[in-house]
Amino acid sequence: MTKEFKTLDDFLGTHFIYTYDNGWEYEWYAKNDHTVDYRIHGGMVAGRWVTDQEANIVMLVPGIYKVAWTEPTGTDVALDFVPNEGKLNGTIFFPKWVQDHPEITVTYQNEHIDVMEAAREKYDTYPKLVVPEFAKITYMGDAGQNNEDVISEAPYASLPDDIRAGKYFDANYKRINK
Numbered sequence: 001m002t003k004e005f006k007t008l009d010d011f012l013g014t015h016f017i018y019t020y021d022n023g024w025e026y027e028w029y030a031k032n033d034h035t036v037d038y039r040i041h042g043g044m045v046a047g048r049w050v051t052d053q054e055a056n057i058v059m060l061v062p063g064i065y066k067v068a069w070t071e072p073t074g075t076d077v078a079l080d081f082v083p084n085e086g087k088l089n090g091t092i093f094f095p096k097w098v099q100d101h102p103e104i105t106v107t108y109q110n111e112h113i114d115v116m117e118a119a120r121e122k123y124d125t126y127p128k129l130v131v132p133e134f135a136k137i138t139y140m141g142d143a144g145q146n147n148e149d150v151i152s153e154a155p156y157a158s159l160p161d162d163i164r165a166g167k168y169f170d171a172n173y174k175r176i177n178k
C-alpha cells in the first residue's frame with residue numbers, strides 16, 4: 001500500500017503490522033472512528049487479541065493520528081501514527097498485575113472480560129510499568145471500515161509473514177482460509 005495519508009478517512013479502515021524498537025510485534029486495525037481491534041505477536045503479552053475496543057481516534061495534523069484507550073485490564077495505551085513515514089510512537093501503561101501475571105491476559109479478551117475485571121481487583125495496580133517505544137511499520141493494508149475478517153482468529157507464528165506475503169486476504173480483504 002503506497003497511498004499518501006492526508007485525512008482522518010485515509011486512516012480509518014487501515015490495518016497495520018509493526019515492530020517496536022524493543023522487539024515487540026503488534027498488529028492493529030482502525031476499525032472505525034471509535035473502535036480498534038488488535039493482535040499481539042511478540043513481547044510480554046504475545047498471544048493476546050482483542051476486538052471492538054472503544055478508543056479515541058483523532059488526526060492531529062494531516063497524516064498524523066493519535067489513538068488512545070483504556071482497557072478492562074486497567075492497561076492504558078496511547079499511539080501516535082505517522083504512516084507516511086512508516087512509523088509510530090506508542091506508550092503502554094501496564095498495571096503492576098499485568099507485569100506480574102501476563103499469562104492471565106493472553107487470550108481472546110472479549111470472551112473473558114470477567115476474568116480481567118476480577119484480576120484487576122485482586123492484584124496490585126501500582127507501580128505501573130510504562131513502555132514508551134517507537135515502532136517501524138512492516139505492513140499496511142486498506143481493509144475498509146468494519147471489516148470483521150481483519151482480526152478474526154488467534155495469533156499464530158507465521159501469521160504476520162502470511163499477511164505480508166499476500167497469502168491471508170483475498171482481493172476484497174476477506175480471509176482466504178476460513
Ligand SMILES: C=Cc1ccc(O)cc1
Pocket residue numbers: 026028038075077079090092
Ligand atoms: C495493549 C494494547 C496495545 C495495542 C497496540 C499497541 O501498539 C500497543 C498496545
